[in-house]
Amino acid sequence: MFKYRKIVEKHFGLDLSKKTREFKYIFARACYYRILRKFTTYSLHDIARSLDKNHATVINGLKQLDGMIQCKEINIILYNSLMSKFNVDMKNGKAKVTLKQLVRDYNFLLLENDNLKGEIAELKETIYK
Secondary structure (H helix, E strand, O other): OHHHHHHHHHHHOOOOOOOOOOHHHHHHHHHHHHHHHHHOOOOHHHHHHHOOOOHHHHHHHHHHHHHHHHHOHHHHHHHHHHHHOOOEOOOOOOEOOOHHHHHHHHHHHHHHHHHHHHHHHHHHHHHHO
16 A cells, blocks of 8 residues: 555655645545555555545545546646556556547647746746836
8 A cells, every 4th residue: 555655645746644635635635545446455444544534535535536637637637647657557567548648638738838938928027027
């Protein structure tokens, strides 16, 4: 269970056991719950105990995850990139990522890059005023 937690914490850059209700933590923990349910045989109680939560919290996180994924495009990308780390073909060790996912992620990153360039330009303009 610890190796899954380490992978998720590294992916999101967060400590999953931190006592906070910030969305980024809730989302990361929900992803962690789904991974453990999908790839292990741990019970809801075991999963909850790994983060000092209760099983009802795990159930709620699992129910809410699909809605969280769809509320922002970046959440879809974060979720898909995390899940691709676990969808590994054991024969050749390569992740199963579809071309459609890669194209969608690439296009989103291009748009995000343009938005950030615009924000940088605005900030520079503000600084120089």
